[in-house]
Amino acid sequence: MDNLYYSDYIELDKILNSQHPKSFSSLEDGNDEMLFIIIHQAYELWFKQILFELDLVRNIFIRDRINDNSDDMSRVVQRLKRVVKILELINQQVSVLETMTALDFLEFRNHLLPASGFQSKQFRLIEAKLGLKMEQRYKAEYYKHTRRGSLSEADLQEVNQAETESTLKELIIQWLERMPFFHEGYWHDYKRSSPVDVHSSPVDKRSDQASENDKHQFWVDYRNAYQTSLSENERGRLAEFDKVFFDEGRGDVSPAAMRSALFITIYRNLPILHLPFELLNTLSEIDELLSNWRYRHFMMVRRMIGIRVGTGGTSGAGYLEGTLSHHYAFREITEVATFLIERSKRPALPKALKEKVSFNIP
Ligand code: HEM
Numbered sequence: 001m002d003n004l005y006y007s008d009y010i011e012l013d014k015i016l017n018s019q020h021p022k023s024f025s026s027l028e029d030g031n032d033e034m035l036f037i038i039i040h041q042a043y044e045l046w047f048k049q050i051l052f053e054l055d056l057v058r059n060i061f062i063r064d065r066i067n068d069n070s071d072d073m074s075r076v077v078q079r080l081k082r083v084v085k086i087l088e089l090i091n092q093q094v095s096v097l098e099t100m101t102a103l104d105f106l107e108f109r110n111h112l113l114p115a116s117g118f119q120s121k122q123f124r125l126i127e128a129k130l131g132l133k134m135e136q137r138y139k140a141e142y143y144k145h146t147r148r149g150s151l152s153e154a155d156l157q158e159v160n161q162a163e164t165e166s167t168l169k170e171l172i173i174q175w176l177e178r179m180p181f182f183h184e185g186y187w188h189d190y191k192r193s194s195p196v197d198v199h200s201s202p203v204d205k206r207s208d209q210a211s212e213n214d215k216h217q218f219w220v221d222y223r224n225a226y227q228t229s230l231s232e233n234e235r236g237r238l239a240e241f242d243k244v245f246f247d248e249g250r251g252d253v254s255p256a257a258m259r260s261a262l263f264i265t266i267y268r269n270l271p272i273l274h275l276p277f278e279l280l281n282t283l284s285e286i287d288e289l290l291s292n293w294r295y296r297h298f299m300m301v302r303r304m305i306g307i308r309v310g311t312g313g314t315s316g317a318g319y320l321e322g323t324l325s326h327h328y329a330f331r332e333i334t335e336v337a338t339f340l341i342e343r344s345k346r347p348a349l350p351k352a353l354k355e356k357v358s359f360n361i362p
Pocket of ligand 1: 039040043044097105115116117118119120123297300301304305309310311312313314315316317319320323
């Protein structure tokens with residue numbers, strides 16, 4: 001368009017005319033409420049961008065059933081890495097607000113009652129689209145829309161709706177379940193690394209019900225290597241291994257998806273697994289950075305209001321501390337690390353599979 005003007009393009013007037021502190025009307029009486037409003041607005045803008053990136057990524061997964069050989073995978077990883085950068089940035093922003101002291105905050109705190117960051121619909125949508133379900137939320141009763149200080153009925157409905165659409169976690173699980181590593185054709189020259197002992201291996205014993213992947217020799221070998229890597233007081237881990245990778249899975253992640261996540265993690269050096277590993281790693285990073293934010297926010301809140309209840313009516317710092325250990329979307333993916341073995345102990349992959357997953361430039 002001819003003559004497009006900077007402030008018109010980014011609709012600056014709307015943004016810059018949206019700060020209306022309630023505790024003062026002239027500069028002489030000015031206090032930190034201006035900073036408080038601006039920092040929340042800056043956060044909400046970044047939340048909007050995060051939601052945009054998450055929707056794009058979810059769309060790629062939904063539309064294409066993601067093709068590992070196309071650009072899809074790198075687009076997904078690139079977008080999620082951008083989310084990581086934004087989260088790093090908004091973590092740092094906490095220190096700008098920390099230049100405000102508890103007494104400064106008291107000058108205007110009562111003016112914002114019962115509004116609270118708890119009501120940030122966008123923050124709730126980020127959590128929901130990543131994969132956090134209402135029943136997994138710490139103190140889910142706080143979300144009942146009848147309470148003052150909680151989400152409005154319309155906002156809550158939107159968050160509930162987001163939970164029912166394919167969340168990033170569900171899409172990642174489906175993608176992991178589709179991994180084609182165990183097609184028979186790749187494994188005919190596989191050399192077992194451990195002696196076959198069908199009597200001692202629960203993996204083999206359950207062969208009747210188990211799927212082809214479940215009883216795959218590779219996993220029997222891996223399980224044996226894992227067993228030998230455990231110290232005396234970690235012996236119980238083997239039962240956990242069977243549960244996670246062959247019986248129940250972990251959390252809402254199926255055994256098949258857990259096996260793929262483990263396979264990708266141990267053989268990340270193979271060219272075709274670089275991006276899938278980056279993806280899994282980035283998901284853990286997102287969880288970690290969100291958790292860092294929760295921690296920084298919680299510490300800041302303690303400094304600002306001690307152990308007073310929040311403006312939104314929760315127990316305040318105590319509630320926020322509780323969210324720290326509950327609100328992870330990708331806990332199971334991150335905790336795959338529990339089941340790793342040393343590189344040198346990994347079963348050697350068969351030639352056919354290695355050729356399939358490597359760059360083969362003559
Ligand atoms: C002086 C600064 C701040 C104080 C004292 C404060 C206090 C609180 C408290 C006490 C809660 C718990 C809910 C309640 O009862 O109100 C809460 C939740 C929340 N606040 Fe803040 N907050 C501050 C700054 C911020 C900023 C800058 C943001 C950025 C958007 C923010 C976002 C949130 C969010 C998203 C929640 C919900 C957290 C969850 O439930 O997991 N807060 N805040």
